[in-house]
Amino acid sequence: MTAVFWIAGILAVAGALGVIVAKTPVHSVISLVVNILALAALYLALHAEFLALIQVIVYAGAIMILFLFVIALLTARKDPIERTEGKLEGQRELGLVTAVGGAVLMIAVAASAGLGRMPANEALPSGFGSAAAFGRELLTTHIFSFELTAFVLLAAVIGVVVLVGRRQL
Amino acid sequence: MLDQYTGVGVFLAVGALFVAVTLLAGKLLRPHNPYPEKLATYECGEIPVGEGQIKFHIRYYIFSLIFVVFDVETVFLYPWAVVFEEMGLFGFVVMMLFIGTLVEGLVYAWKKGALRWV
Amino acid sequence: MQQYSLLLPEIILAGLGLLLLALDLTVSSKRTLAVAGVIGTLATLAAVVANFGAPATEIWSGTIRVDAFAQYFKLIFAVILGLVFLFSGEYLERREVKVGEFYILVTFATLGAFLMASSLELITIYIGLELMTISSYVLAGMLRNDARSSEASIKFFLMGALTSGVILYGLSLLYGLTGSTHLAEIAAGLAASPNASLITAAGVFIIAGFGFKIAAVPFHMWAPDTYEGAPTPVSAFLITASEAAGFAALLRILLVGLAPALPQWQAVLAVIAFVTMTFGNVTAIVQTRTKRMLAYSAIAQAGYVLVGVAVATPESVSAMLFYLMVYAFSTIGAFAVVIMLSNHVPSEEIEDFKGLARRAPAFALSMAFLLLSLIGVPPTGGFFGKLSLYRAAVDGGMVWLALAMVLNSAISVPYYFNVIRNMYLAEGPSTALGARPGLKIALGISVAATLLLGVFPEPLVGLLRTLHIMP
Numbered sequence: 001m002t003a004v005f006w007i008a009g010i011l012a013v014a015g016a017l018g019v020i021v022a023k024t025p026v027h028s029v030i031s032l033v034v035n036i037l038a039l040a041a042l043y044l045a046l047h048a049e050f051l052a053l054i055q056v057i058v059y060a061g062a063i064m065i066l067f068l069f070v071i072a073l074l075t076a077r078k079d080p081i082e083r084t085e086g087k088l089e090g091q092r093e094l095g096l097v098t099a100v101g102g103a104v105l106m107i108a109v110a111a112s113a114g115l116g117r118m119p120a121n122e123a124l125p126s127g128f129g130s131a132a133a134f135g136r137e138l139l140t141t142h143i144f145s146f147e148l149t150a151f152v153l154l155a156a157v158i159g160v161v162v163l164v165g166r167r168q169l
Numbered sequence: 170m171l172d173q174y175t176g177v178g179v180f181l182a183v184g185a186l187f188v189a190v191t192l193l194a195g196k197l198l199r200p201h202n203p204y205p206e207k208l209a210t211y212e213c214g215e216i217p218v219g220e221g222q223i224k225f226h227i228r229y230y231i232f233s234l235i236f237v238v239f240d241v242e243t244v245f246l247y248p249w250a251v252v253f254e255e256m257g258l259f260g261f262v263v264m265m266l267f268i269g270t271l272v273e274g275l276v277y278a279w280k281k282g283a284l285r286w287v
Numbered sequence: 288m289q290q291y292s293l294l295l296p297e298i299i300l301a302g303l304g305l306l307l308l309a310l311d312l313t314v315s316s317k318r319t320l321a322v323a324g325v326i327g328t329l330a331t332l333a334a335v336v337a338n339f340g341a342p343a344t345e346i347w348s349g350t351i352r353v354d355a356f357a358q359y360f361k362l363i364f365a366v367i368l369g370l371v372f373l374f375s376g377e378y379l380e381r382r383e384v385k386v387g388e389f390y391i392l393v394t395f396a397t398l399g400a401f402l403m404a405s406s407l408e409l410i411t412i413y414i415g416l417e418l419m420t421i422s423s424y425v426l427a428g429m430l431r432n433d434a435r436s437s438e439a440s441i442k443f444f445l446m447g448a449l450t451s452g453v454i455l456y457g458l459s460l461l462y463g464l465t466g467s468t469h470l471a472e473i474a475a476g477l478a479a480s481p482n483a484s485l486i487t488a489a490g491v492f493i494i495a496g497f498g499f500k501i502a503a504v505p506f507h508m509w510a511p512d513t514y515e516g517a518p519t520p521v522s523a524f525l526i527t528a529s530e531a532a533g534f535a536a537l538l539r540i541l542l543v544g545l546a547p548a549l550p551q552w553q554a555v556l557a558v559i560a561f562v563t564m565t566f567g568n569v570t571a572i573v574q575t576r577t578k579r580m581l582a583y584s585a586i587a588q589a590g591y592v593l594v595g596v597a598v599a600t601p602e603s604v605s606a607m608l609f610y611l612m613v614y615a616f617s618t619i620g621a622f623a624v625v626i627m628l629s630n631h632v633p634s635e636e637i638e639d640f641k642g643l644a645r646r647a648p649a650f651a652l653s654m655a656f657l658l659l660s661l662i663g664v665p666p667t668g669g670f671f672g673k674l675s676l677y678r679a680a681v682d683g684g685m686v687w688l689a690l691a692m693v694l695n696s697a698i699s700v701p702y703y704f705n706v707i708r709n710m711y712l713a714e715g716p717s718t719a720l721g722a723r724p725g726l727k728i729a730l731g732i733s734v735a736a737t738l739l740l741g742v743f744p745e746p747l748v749g750l751l752r753t754l755h756i757m758p
Contacts, residue, residue, distance in 0.1 A: 044174055054244050062233075062240040069233050106488070113482045135248030139260050141348045144294070145414040147263070148402060149245070150270035151301065152418045153238050154308075155395045157274035159425035160234045161283045162388045163440075164227070273308055280312050 004045045012038035025071045029064060036060045048129040231283055242271050290346045293353040295334040296361055297401050303327030304394040311387030317380070320390050321372050321725065327394075328369035335361045349469050350408040355754035359608060360404035360535045363615050367528040368397045373729035374623045375520040377630050377722065384429045384518055393524060396422035400532035407543060409458045409468040412536050416454070416500070419532055420447050423525060427517035439516025446509040450499035457492025460485060461544065470544035478547040486548050493540060494552065494559075500533035501589050504563040514582035519629060522578055523622035526585040527615045534592060534611065542599060549599060556597035561691050564590025568698040577625055577635050580702055581618075584661065587699060588614055594676050594688055603679035605751035610676055612747065613668035613740050617660040620733025624654040627722040627730075640706050642715025650720070651710045653734045658703040660737045663696050668740030675748075 015038060018031025036059045043052040127133045138146050210217045249256075249264050256263075278284055291298070303324065310320050335358055343354035371393055379386045395418060402415030424447060428440025462468055464485055465476025477486055495506060502510035514522045541549060567587025574580035592614070595607025625635070627650055632639045644651040660669035673696065680689035709715075740747060 050248065053247075058237075058240060058244060062237045066230075066233050066237055069230050073227060073230055109484045109488045113485045130251075131248045132251045135250075135252035136255075138245070138248055139252065139256050139263055141350055142410060143263060143347060144297075144351055145402070145411045146245070147266060147270075148301075148398070148414055148418055150242075150267045151304065151395055151398060152414065152421055153241060154270055154274040155392060155418065155422045155425065156238050157235060157271075157278055158308075158388055158392060159421070160231060160238075161278055161281050162385055162392075162425055163428055163431070164231050164234070165281060165283045270305065273305060277308055277312060 004041060008038045008041035008045065011035075012042065026068070029067050029071065032067070033060055033064055036064075046129075047124060050129060050131045050134045053131075228286065235278055235283065238274070239271070242268070290344070293338060293341060293344055293346065294351065296331050296338065296365070297398065297405070299327065299331045299334055300365075300394065300398045300401060303331070304391055304398060307387065307391045307394060311391065317386040318376065320387055321376050324372035324390050324394065325369055328365055328372060332362070332365045332369070335365055345407070348408075349406075349471070350411045351405055352407045353405060355750075357405040357535075359751070359754060360531060361401050363531050363612055364397050364400045364404070364528050367524065367531075367615055367619060368393065370619045370623070370729045370732065371520055371524050373725040374619075374626055376725060378518070378520060378626045381630055382430055382518065383432065389426065389429060389518075389520075392422040392426050393521075396426065396524070397528060400528055400535075403532045404535040407470045407539060409462065409470070409473075409540075409544075412539070413451075413455065413458065415532075416536065417451065419529060420451065420500075423447075423521070423529060426521040426524070427513055429521070430516075430518050433516070435512075435516035436518065437516075439513040442509045443513040443517075446499060450496045450506075453492050453499070454496030457489045457496060460489035460492065464489070470539060473544045474546045477545070486545075487551070490545055490548055490552055493545070494537075494555070497533055497537040497540075498559065501530050501537065501593075502586050503559050503589055503593060504566045504586065507563070507566075507586050510586060511579055511582045514585065515576065515579045519578065519622060519626050519635075522582070523619055523626075526581070526622075527618050530585070530589060531611050531615065534596070534607070538596060538604065541596065542604070553597055553599055556593060556599075557685055557688050560590050560593035560597050561688060562590075563587070563593060564691070564695045565698070566590075568695050568702075571699070571702045574702070575637055577628075577637050577639070577706075580637060580706075581621065581625070584699070584702070585618070587695065588618075588661070590695070591673065591676060591692060594680055594685075594692060597688065598680050598683035598685055600679060600683045601755070603676070603683055605748070605754070606672070606675035606679040608751050608754075609740075609744070609747060610672035613660065613672040613737060616733045616736040616740070617657045617667070617669055620657045620730055620737065621654060621661070623726055623730040623733065624650050624657075627720065627726055630722070631720050637706060637709060640709040640715075641713040642717065643710040643720075645717055646715070647720040650722075650730070653730050654710065655707045656734055657737060658706060660741070662699055662703050666738070666741045668737045668744070671741055671744045 012035050015031045015033075015035030019028045019035065022028040022031055036055060040052040040055040040060075043049075043055060125133075245267065246264075249260065253260060306327065307320055307323060310323060314320070338353060339355060339358050341353065343352065345352050372390065375389065376386070378384075379389055397419075399415045399418030399420075399422065403412055403419065404415075406412050406415065424440055424444040427443050428437050430436035458468075461473050461477075464480050464482060465473045467473055467476060480486065498506035499509070514526060517525065541552065545552070564587045567583045567585070567590060571580050571583035571587060574583060592607050592610055595603045595610070597603075627647070628639055628643070629635050640654075643654070656667065660667035663669045663673040665671075673692065677689045677692055680686070680692065
């Protein structure tokens with residue numbers, strides 16, 4: 001279990017770093033796939049089986065294809081992304097400071113809370129994280145938010161048609 | 170839980186190894202003799218026109234966006250299908266309402282011409 | 288079956304959204320949609336009012352909670368939705384916005400706001416938030432020929448997506464600490480939890496995240512550009528309904544879920560409230576564009592409302608609920624006048640108000656009255672609202688914050704009066720201006736309600752006294 005956590009965790013961080021360090025957009029996407037798959041492995045280690053599958057199907061599948069389409073749309077050739085600082089000077093430095101500061105704070109919080117000493121959650125109900133458990137929750141407790149998820153998706157469809165669709169009609 | 174996925178892990182590792190080994194073996198074994206015709210893109214016997222990396226039409230983008238929406242819809246079908254029998258008619262009605270709402274979205278996209286190519 | 292009658296407002300509103308979508312595909316006259324929208328909103332309102340007397344009920348393990356608190360917010364949202372249906376038509380047609388989609392999305396956004404106010408459960412609140420914000424991103428970018436509208440949408444979307452993530456992280460910490468997504472159980476779990484630093488971290492994420500949603504300083508950067516660039520009816524909706532929904536969810540999460548940790552946040556919230564109102568008011572003074580001025584004014588008003596959250600007594604909560612209602616009417620009414628004017632003069636500068644007193648006397652008078660309400664001058668509802676917030680702050684031991692409110696009201700006088708001065712004292716063109724009946728009705732309702740809440744506030748105050756966030 002711990003081995004999975006370390007391997008997948010390091011892969012996830014490496015993938016995330018690759019996304020921002022890579023010079024070619026396509027390489028960024030591939031790094032992101034690594035990151036997403038590593039996260040799926042972490043979910044599995046946490047008994048969230050269904051979530052791990054969704055992670056692969058939706059993110060590594062559909063969303064990545066979307067990313068590749070956008071890249072194919074915007075950068076026809078293998079040109080590296082143009083890196084212009086523009087008017088927003090000092091953004092990168094500020095971002096770095098914020099990121100490092102945030103990370104230090106989170107680690108400090110985790111350390112002071114004694115995450116390493118937390119009792120393991122052994123009393124998970126059987127079938128926790130499975131598609132069946134998820135389905136049961138969806139159709140009993142969270143039925144109303146489930147129905148409204150359809151409206152979220154519907155709003156997304158309308159948004160696509162309104163913002164990128166034909167101007168006429 | 171994770172034990173069930175040991176096979177998947179082994180498969181992934183062997184797959185990665187296989188690619189690395191074959192490419193390496195090919196590099197070591199093959200003769201090195203490039204000439205222009207050999208370097209040309211293989212197009213089923215046709216002579217290639219233009220380059221491979223072209224700009225995609227924006228229409229692809231609309232399709233893929235709408236695809237993502239309905240891909241997320243399918244995600245909800247799996248857990249529903251698993252518990253379909255125990256939930257009975259109620260579960261069926263709930264899912265039909267869900268799908269019905271999205272079907273109206275599909276009809277909308279269709280009528281507004283978002284699914285038409287030209 | 289009884290639970291479905293309690294859900295009737297949401298069901299009607301969802302049905303209205305689907306009906307409008309069907310009508311948009313079949314009917315060519317867009318006014319039909321507006322009429323259907325108004326009728327649907329009235330039905331929703333009736334269902335909301337009918338539920339007021341019902342005892343507080345939790346449905347589906349508390350994912351939906353129907354109580355007076357929720358009904359009150361739904362009342363505000365439904366009224367705003369109805370007014371938006373009434374006053375938007377001409378503007379949308381002139382600017383070539385897709386009218387049908389606008390009505391549909393604004394209905395969906397309101398549905399999301401309903402859900403946010405009507406739940407004590409984190410996942411449900413989050414779905415409501417997403418429904419509201421995703422619809423709003425699209426709404427903000429609906430002027431496709433206007434680069435500023437696209438900019439508004441993009442900024443709103445990027446900041447909104449980021450802050451949704453921030454909120455979600457905070458909520459996940461709460462779930463991790465307590466093993467529950469129900470706010471009452473979270474409160475019980477937190478009271479027994481020894482992990483003070485993790486609870487603080489969760490509080491930071493949640494307050495920062497919702498701070499973005501209600502455009503509190505220092506989380507406001509997206510707001511002026513978004514409110515300025517978005518189509519004017521959308522700005523009106525975002526400033527009123529979307530902000531009120533943010534407050535509804537924030538109140539529930541802070542005062543119910545994080546109740547054990549609340550005392551340590553009150554000082555922080557008070558400082559945020561102070562900075563927000565001061566920054567909004569000072570920056571609004573130098574604005575020359577109407578919508579940008581109103582955007583900063585909205586930030587300042589959010590600061591006043593935040594006072595109610597920071598003081599966190601039953602009196603302060605009912606004072607802020609009262610203020611939210613008045614604020615919704617005053618702002619929507621002021622936006623109705625801005626929309627009327629921009630239908631004739633598209634530039635949307637404050638200068639455009641010059642001579643409005645002669646060009647459209649009734650509109651000018653209404654605008655002056657509504658601006659006085661935003662300042663807080665008697666006999667408007669704004670005066671009574673500010674007074675009760677002030678009293679609650681003093682009673683709650685935050686005298687300095689109460690004084691800051693008074694000082695800020697004084698700071699806000701110049702920029703609101705600048706509009707009034709332009710309307711009444713400056714020379715301008717003399718052609719008469721008019722509007723469609725719908726806009727006039729919306730303006731009339733807003734002015735009447737603002738006046739009524741100022742002259743007879745007692746009925747609403749009495750109602751608010753009976754309403755509790757928790758059983």
